[in-house]
Amino acid sequence: MNYWLVKSEPDAYSWKKFLEEKQTVWSGIRNFQARNNLRTMKTGDNVLFYHSNVGKEIVGVAKVIQEAYQDPTTKETAWLTVDLQPIRTLKKAITLDEIKSDSKLNEMVLLKNSRLSVQPVTKEEFERVIELSKK
DNA sequence: GCCAACGTTGGC
DNA sequence: GCCAACGTTGGC
Numbered sequence: 001m002n003y004w005l006v007k008s009e010p011d012a013y014s015w016k017k018f019l020e021e022k023q024t025v026w027s028g029i030r031n032f033q034a035r036n037n038l039r040t041m042k043t044g045d046n047v048l049f050y051h052s053n054v055g056k057e058i059v060g061v062a063k064v065i066q067e068a069y070q071d072p073t074t075k076e077t078a079w080l081t082v083d084l085q086p087i088r089t090l091k092k093a094i095t096l097d098e099i100k101s102d103s104k105l106n107e108m109v110l111l112k113n114s115r116l117s118v119q120p121v122t123k124e125e126f127e128r129v130i131e132l133s134k135k
Numbered sequence: 136g137c138c139a140a141c142g143t144t145g146g147c
Numbered sequence: 148g149c150c151a152a153c154g155t156t157g158g159c
Contacts, residue, residue: 007157009157031142032142033142052156052157052158053156056157056158096158113140114140114141114156114157115140115142115157
């Protein structure tokens with residue numbers, strides 16, 4: 001079981017839209033590092049959903065329901081996509097400020113490499129986010 | 136709206 | 148293979 005975080009600008013694709021659609025094809029990733037992370041994802045892995053730019057907070061938890069396959073939005077074989085399904089909305093979203101100020105979260109890739117759109121999260125970080133979201 | 140950080144491209 | 152130029156991302 002691995003843990004991940006994906007980012008999306010809510011103006012482009014929001015958590016709300018994701019909930020309405022029940023599942024989505026996480027296509028359009030055109031960055032090698034992000035692609036490599038997609039390739040490592042396994043069915044059932046947990047994925048934190050982060051709103052970048054607007055909101056700047058982790059809003060929900062999703063899971064991988066289909067492992068990596070050719071991204072249908074391009075003919076270039078270098079690119080992959082996975083299918084994701086929303087699991088639940090966090091009772092309280094975890095803001096970027098909270099992540100920065102929390103000693104268990106301030107080493108997250110989100111802070112170190114803020115531009116990476118698909119990134120790994122440790123089990124400890126994932127559980128900490130869930131813990132904080134319940135308060 | 137600005138700009139720092141980062142990835143990619145292309146000339147050499 | 149280096150690196151300057153450029154484009155994009157995302158926080159502020």
